[in-house]
Amino acid sequence: xxxxxxxxxxxxxxxxxxxxxxxxxxxxxxxxxxxxxxxxxxxxxxxxxxxxxxxxxxxxxxxxxxxxxxxxxxxxxxxxxxxxxxxxxxxxxxxxxxxxxxxxxxxxxxxxxxxxxxxxxxxxxxxxxxxxxxxxxxxxxxxxxxxxxxxxxxxxxxxxxxxxxxxxxxxxxxxxxxxxxxxxxxxxxxxxxxxxxxxxxxxxxxxxxxxxxxxxxxxxxxxxxxxxxxxxxxxxxxxxxxxxxxxxxxxxxxxxxxxxxxxxxxxxxxxxxxxxxxxxxxxxxxxxxxxxxxxxxxxxxxxxxxxxxxxxxxxxxxxxxxxxxxxxxxxxxxxxxxxxxxxxxxxxxxxxxxxxxxxxxxxxxxxxxxxxxxxxxxxxxxxxxxxxxxxxxxxxxxxxxxxxxxxxxxxxxxxxxxxxxxxxxxxxxxxxxxxxxxxxxxxxxxxxxxxxxxxxxxx
Numbered sequence: 001x002x003x004x005x006x007x008x009x010x011x012x013x014x015x016x017x018x019x020x021x022x023x024x025x026x027x028x029x030x031x032x033x034x035x036x037x038x039x040x041x042x043x044x045x046x047x048x049x050x051x052x053x054x055x056x057x058x059x060x061x062x063x064x065x066x067x068x069x070x071x072x073x074x075x076x077x078x079x080x081x082x083x084x085x086x087x088x089x090x091x092x093x094x095x096x097x098x099x100x101x102x103x104x105x106x107x108x109x110x111x112x113x114x115x116x117x118x119x120x121x122x123x124x125x126x127x128x129x130x131x132x133x134x135x136x137x138x139x140x141x142x143x144x145x146x147x148x149x150x151x152x153x154x155x156x157x158x159x160x161x162x163x164x165x166x167x168x169x170x171x172x173x174x175x176x177x178x179x180x181x182x183x184x185x186x187x188x189x190x191x192x193x194x195x196x197x198x199x200x201x202x203x204x205x206x207x208x209x210x211x212x213x214x215x216x217x218x219x220x221x222x223x224x225x226x227x228x229x230x231x232x233x234x235x236x237x238x239x240x241x242x243x244x245x246x247x248x249x250x251x252x253x254x255x256x257x258x259x260x261x262x263x264x265x266x267x268x269x270x271x272x273x274x275x276x277x278x279x280x281x282x283x284x285x286x287x288x289x290x291x292x293x294x295x296x297x298x299x300x301x302x303x304x305x306x307x308x309x310x311x312x313x314x315x316x317x318x319x320x321x322x323x324x325x326x327x328x329x330x331x332x333x334x335x336x337x338x339x340x341x342x343x344x345x346x347x348x349x350x351x352x353x354x355x356x357x358x359x360x361x362x363x364x365x366x367x368x369x370x371x372x373x374x375x376x377x378x379x380x381x382x383x384x385x386x387x388x389x390x391x392x393x394x395x396x397x398x399x400x401x402x403x404x405x406x407x408x409x410x411x412x413x414x415x416x417x418x419x420x421x422x423x424x425x426x427x428x429x430x431x432x433x434x435x436x437x438x439x440x441x442x443x444x445x446x447x448x449x450x451x452x453x454x455x456x457x458x459x
Contacts, residue, residue: 027443029137030134043125047122056115057116062101100279102277104277106267110265146414147202154411156407184400188404228421241357241430250432255347259336276316280310283310360426368416375410425439
């Protein structure tokens with residue numbers, strides 16, 4: 001163990017004890033989650049599966065070639081008035097090759113275009129899932145850090161209020177205070193114990209949430225450094241980020257591709273009214289090794305080989321199919337209209353999320369600064385209240401309130417710092433540019449030492 005003092009408001013809050021045990025950091029957690037998370041893997045498999053659509057659609061535009069081969073055997077005999085005139089073994093071989101090629105089929109061309117769009121859509125959907133995944137893992141990581149701070153602060157508060165209870169009991173025993181002071185101190189201490197229980201449970205839940213992604217339960221975690229830079233986004237206006245989101249957000253991109261797909265589907269369905277042209281060709285070879293040839297001297301068995309080749313163009317003109325094509329075309333048009341509305345909704349959601357994240361950063365900077373000062377003020381207020389209590393100008397209730405206010409300020413300050421970091425990541429996710437490099441940048445703000453905050457002796 002080694003002692004060190006933080007350079008901010010927490011210097012006024014107590015002694016700091018840091019452990020040098022190895023700790024996992026954000027990047028370590030993210031890499032483990034990418035490796036082990038089943039939901040992300042499933043999305044990757046779905047993307048790869050959709051990628052096969054293009055190859056399958058392309059196959060409908062390429063020649064279809066097949067070959068056949070067969071061997072047949074048997075026996076054939078004939079007799080006239082009980083006299084056998086022939087008894088032949090049958091031995092034939094057949095070989096053939098056929099080719100089918102679509103020359104013009106508009107629906108097949110459109111299906112190929114649709115398949116290509118589907119591949120792009122699957123990639124966009126995967127990128128949306130991947131970026132949400134990165135943000136979610138980071139959120140779970142910092143939620144855990146905040147929960148760990150909650151345990152530290154609640155336990156420190158419990159210890160401080162226990163000391164206040166002991167002092168109240170001692171003063172009551174010698175007649176320096178009323179029994180109500182003991183009751184007030186006891187009530188505050190009991191509430192602090194309940195707070196510790198809630199904090200510990202929140203920490204356990206946060207650990208399980210992170211384990212759900214990584215499949216691993218870590219023992220130590222790198223904490224957010226005290227010297228946290230507070231930087232505004234660049235560009236320094238929300239509209240610039242909104243424009244970026246409309247261009248790069250993968251969920252918006254997926255919806256845009258969906259409108260392309262439904263538009264191509266309209267053309268594909270309408271193609272049911274168009275003629276199609278197909279080319280076919282075939283070659284067949286047949287060999288009969290025991291072909292009977294009758295002559296004056298009897299029957300000779302010879303080898304007979306025959307070859308045939310056929311080719312042609314087929315034109316198919318649809319005339320009437322019961323209204324099915326028209327109905328399918330209208331249906332595709334309705335789906336296209338729905339896709340356009342879905343795109344509008346996705347764009348609005350991206351705009352709102354981007355603006356909210358940008359505003360959260362702006363507000364977060366002010367909040368962190370204000371809560372840092374509030375923590376310093378709460379510490380000064382606690383010290384002044386304790387001094388006033390010693391000389392009889394303040395009551396124990398005042399001391400208890402000041403003590404609780406101080407630890408509440410410490411927790412609020414911790415929460416604001418973690419929220420500020422997540423707001424930066426959320427802004428980049430909303431605009432569709434969140435990647436591992438961004439997490440590397442955040443990771444540089446983590447310290448590998450576990451920091452424990454211990455309250456000063458307020459007796």
